[in-house]
Amino acid sequence: MTVLITGANRGIGHALATRYAQRGLVIGTYRTAPPDDTPETLSWHQLDVAQPQSQAALCHKLDGHPIELLICNAGIYLDKGENLADGYPVDQWEQSFASNVTGVFLTVQNLLPNLQVAGTAKIAIISSQMASSTRAPGGSYIYRASKAAALNLGRNLATDLKGLDIAVGIYHPGWVRTDMGGDSAAISTDEAADGLVNRFDALSLGTTGCFETWDGRPHDY
Numbered sequence: 001m002t003v004l005i006t007g008a009n010r011g012i013g014h015a016l017a018t019r020y021a022q023r024g025l026v027i028g029t030y031r032t033a034p035p036d037d038t039p040e041t042l043s044w045h046q047l048d049v050a051q052p053q054s055q056a057a058l059c060h061k062l063d064g065h066p067i068e069l070l071i072c073n074a075g076i077y078l079d080k081g082e083n084l085a086d087g088y089p090v091d092q093w094e095q096s097f098a099s100n101v102t103g104v105f106l107t108v109q110n111l112l113p114n115l116q117v118a119g120t121a122k123i124a125i126i127s128s129q130m131a132s133s134t135r136a137p138g139g140s141y142i143y144r145a146s147k148a149a150a151l152n153l154g155r156n157l158a159t160d161l162k163g164l165d166i167a168v169g170i171y172h173p174g175w176v177r178t179d180m181g182g183d184s185a186a187i188s189t190d191e192a193a194d195g196l197v198n199r200f201d202a203l204s205l206g207t208t209g210c211f212e213t214w215d216g217r218p219h220d221y
Contacts, residue, residue: 001068002065003026003069004067004071005017005071006107008029008030009034012173012189016196019194019197026039027042030044049099049104049106066114067117068121069122069124071124075146078092079096088141096142096143097146101153105153115166116164119165122168125153126173127170130143133221135220151170154209165205172214173214174191174213191214195213
């Protein structure tokens with residue numbers, strides 16, 4: 001089994017990579033530099049998900065290599081603490097959607113041949129509870145909008161890829177103690193990763209299009 005994880009050099013992505021490395025081959029991507037601690041079954045490749053040229057280069061390197069599980073984890077949260085009156089600059093919108101939405105689409109599009117070679121495959125998209133339209137406490141407009149778009153993207157991919165025997169799940173990883181989540185977050189990266197691995201194991205064509213929390217609860221759309 002080969003698993004590819006974008007943004008696997010830190011946080012939840014790194015915790016997932018170390019777990020899957022115990023099962024088989026893991027391909028982890030990084031934007032700037034890989035971590036030093038690398039199990040033998042973990043192979044690193046550079047990827048900027050927002051750059052088509054970078055996506056094409058990775059696709060070329062992995063040509064013909066089957067991928068059974070693609071985890072779209074890479075993402076950014078730039079607008080934390082922005083003020084509605086004079087914040088949320090245009091470049092934050094552009095960068096956030098390029099990474100959190102377009103980056104997910106380009107990753108799936110470029111690696112679709114690898115998923116098809118695998119026969120039956122899965123795609124896991126890390127979104128957020130902040131994507132939910134039924135929970136709207138305000139603020140973080142850019143991040144919320146981008147994660148909502150990633151959720152919508154995943155739901156539509158699930159419809160189109162079901163006929164290719166590729167299941168798609170969208171997941172809220174929890175409020176996790178990472179650089180993004182902060183030190184006061186509710187759960188550790190280990191707790192989040194353990195829960196997400198269970199969710200990915202359970203994903204099937206019968207549950208494709210699901211939006212779930214890290215601990216297995218259906219999430220409001």
